[in-house]
Amino acid sequence: MTAGPASPASPASPASPPSPTAQRFTGDSAGIHRLVLDLRRGEIPAHVSTQALANRTLAGLLDVRSPRLLPSTSDSVFAPEAPPAGPGRPAVPFLPRERLLTPDEQRTAVACFARALASGELTSGPAVARFEHGLGEFLGLPHAVATSSGTDALVIALLAVGVGRGDEVIMPANSFAATENAVFACGALPVLVDVDPERHTLDPTLIEAAVTPRTRAVLPVHLYGRLADAAGVYRVAREHGLPVVEDACQAIGVAGVGRYADATVLSFNPYKNFGLTGKAGAVLTGDSALHARMEGLAYHGFAPGEKNVKAGLWGLNAKIDNSTATVATGLLPGLTLNNYRRAFLAHRYIEALAELGTAGQLHLPAFTDDHAWHLFPVRVPGGEADRDSLRVRLRESGIETDVYYPVLTHQHRTPLHEKLFGDVVLPRTEKLNATVFHLPLHNGLSVTEQDRVIEALHAAVHATTR
Ligand SMILES: Cc1ncc(COP(=O)(O)O)c(C=O)c1O
Structure with a gap:
């Protein structure tokens, strides 16, 4: 995970000079973890924020060492007290739909969508590349293909690494149905391997025994947002010449995501940490040839940058809409x-x-x-x-x-x-x-x-x- 050169948001008051021991804050889970511990200990965080677009709002708050990062202030970043529950509703709902986006995020989303609507660039358009760039910058990976869902991104990634009819894909049994469905959609079969009891994620020591001549890929899932033993999975996969597609749909921002995989899949459906106004996803990679295959698979097999000229036999109609990408780019600074x-x-x-x-x-x-x-x-x-x-x-x-x-x-x-x-x-x-x-x-x-x-x-x- 890296932080790009984007300029800082304007602070509400002059920023204090960073202390000589200040840590570089890049917005990944390791930096956030340190920030939480500093604040919970009552220490003023001495972080120097460097920003990818995804990091801009939090980095701006850090630059002014904002008390808003704690829930005790009236102007806190945490949600205000929820409205009283209606009749028959729990006092504390598990995931209230009307609060998936904050009022600020809702206003941003409406303004962004209105802009896309007025421009008429609803399906393809410039926001797609902008959003892909913002994702790549945040994950420290050069190539991103933004898609119409995480499920589509999984199918595209698996097909692009060569999974096809009759192949086997090694994966865990405890995930959202999308993970196994993506394997079935390629005509392949899931081979289920048990998990590490602490992480709830694929145990790399059990992978080797599941490899057969038909195995074509390994598909770990960073379940609940916790990184699987990604380095361990990658090592075993490579020993057997197998590509790794990581299902990081629940793990955007986790340090290590993108480092030990050929393709990294994300979801932005409204229930995710970075949720949009409808279904969307992405797949990222450091491999330019894989990227070109994934672009083709995401859009009718067309050659890069060309419409109605095929470079591949076929492809899905699974690119993110420009209207959704406009909203995504507007919301990205709050990730x-x-x-x-x-x-x-x-x-x-x-x-x-x-x-x-x-x-x-x-x-x-x-x-x-x-x-x-x-x-x-x-x-x-x-x-x-x-x-x-x-x-x-x-x-x-x-x-x-x-x-x-x-x-x-x-x-x-x-x-x-x-x-x-x-x-x-x-x-x-x-x-x-x-x-x-x-x-x-x-x-x-x-x-x-x-x-x-x-x-x-x-x-x-x-x-x-x-
Ligand atoms: C682990 C996991 N994999 C895949 C998906 C599929 O993502 P999407 O809903 O964007 O298709 C999800 C999200 O629902 C998920 O949580």
């Missing part, structure tokens, strides 16, 4: 501010629930610097029944939680899944899935809402273990 909000709230959860973790009543994630905190997973050591009854108690206290992907790839009950995966057993993935659930954590979660979740969780755990 790392939203990642900061999530990391700050994740740290707050971890501190406030630590006692339950120490007592062995709840298994909490560690506050690691390779995490985008797309979701906040907790595990109930007792098992599925205990997990479910804890969730019911929370629901009775007005707290909505979720089990994000309740059905693992090999446990779907379609005839084809039963035929393909009937004999598959993945003990760690299955145990994690039976005991995990997710607490509310989103860009618009207020600190007061979070306090309610914390209080209710303490009470519910004590009630179930009495």
